[in-house]
Amino acid sequence: MSRIRQYGTINTLIGGLFDGTFEFDGLFESDEIGLGAFHALDGEMIFFDGTCYQVLADGSVRVADTKGRTPYATFGSFKEPRTFDLEGIDGFDVLSGRLDAALGDLNRPALVRVDGRFSRLKTRSIHSQSKPYQGFTAVVKSQEIFERSEVEGTILGVRFPEYLQVLQVAGWHLHALSSDATFGGHLLEIQVDVARVTIESADSFEVHLPDTEAFREAILPIDIHAEVQGAERDPTRSNESD
Ligand SMILES: [Zn+2]
Numbered sequence: 098m099s100r101i102r103q104y105g106t107i108n109t110l111i112g113g114l115f116d117g118t119f120e121f122d123g124l125f126e127s128d129e130i131g132l133g134a135f136h137a138l139d140g141e142m143i144f145f146d147g148t149c150y151q152v153l154a155d156g157s158v159r160v161a162d163t164k165g166r167t168p169y170a171t172f173g174s175f176k177e178p179r180t181f182d183l184e185g186i187d188g189f190d191v192l193s194g195r196l197d198a199a200l201g202d203l204n205r206p207a208l209v210r211v212d213g214r215f216s217r218l219k220t221r222s223i224h225s226q227s228k229p230y231q232g233f234t235a236v237v238k239s240q241e242i243f244e245r246s247e248v249e250g251t252i253l254g255v256r257f258p259e260y261l262q263v264l265q266v267a268g269w270h271l272h273a274l275s276s277d278a279t280f281g282g283h284l285l286e287i288q289v290d291v292a293r294v295t296i297e298s299a300d301s302f303e304v305h306l307p308d309t310e311a312f313r314e315a316i317l318p319i320d321i322h323a324e325v326q327g328a329e330r331d332p333t334r335s336n337e338s339d
Pocket residue numbers: 132133141270271272283284
């Protein structure tokens with residue numbers, strides 16, 4: 098079984114604590130995959146094959162400065178994953194359903210990597226914020242949305258059950274990067290042409306909390322389901338039960 102390790106919590110972001118609190122240096126192993134945010138929410142992070150990428154709000158992608166800090170990141174590695182092929186998947190919800198079915202176990206966190214050819218990807222990134230920070234929901238209103246057709250690349254991420262949603266995004270949280278590292282971001286919508294899925298449930302989940310004055314003094318929001326789903330899902334999608 099794999100282990101998933103998390104730095105920061107989603108309710109610290111919802112609460113507007115955007116300062117980087119964990120140094121990237123030494124945070125992850127080269128055999129891990131991961132996603133997250135940067136100090137002041139400057140772009141979207143995607144980490145795999147030993148390289149940490151930063152998808153900026155202007156749509157450009159660069160190799161991240163790993164001397165920086167993150168307020169929120171999740172990493173894990175596969176131990177005995179299941180692999181299978183996907184073809185002709187139309188939509189984030191359809192993909193989520195297929196990944197859920199492959200897991201079977203929806204009460205443990207899970208890790209996924211999808212390498213393939215995507216007929217369409219829709220992603221977003223966020224502008225670097227300055228103090229005083231607004232809440233995450235206000236920040237997301239100015240997110241930049243990107244779309245590209247016929248992309249070869251990698252999608253990776255994590256799934257968390259709803260009972261952990263104070264700590265993590267409930268459901269699949271996926272980030273994307275094209276093979277040529279010119280396109281990516283937080284995944285909002287997807288159409289899969291053909292892809293290979295690597296997936297595994299985790300039997301342990303380790304949470305690292307910030308040791309900062311802001312965190313010690315914060316009154317962290319708890320009832321955040323609607324805000325998180327509103328901030329992390331496609332803003333144009335129909336309002337569903339979640
Ligand atoms: Zn994200």
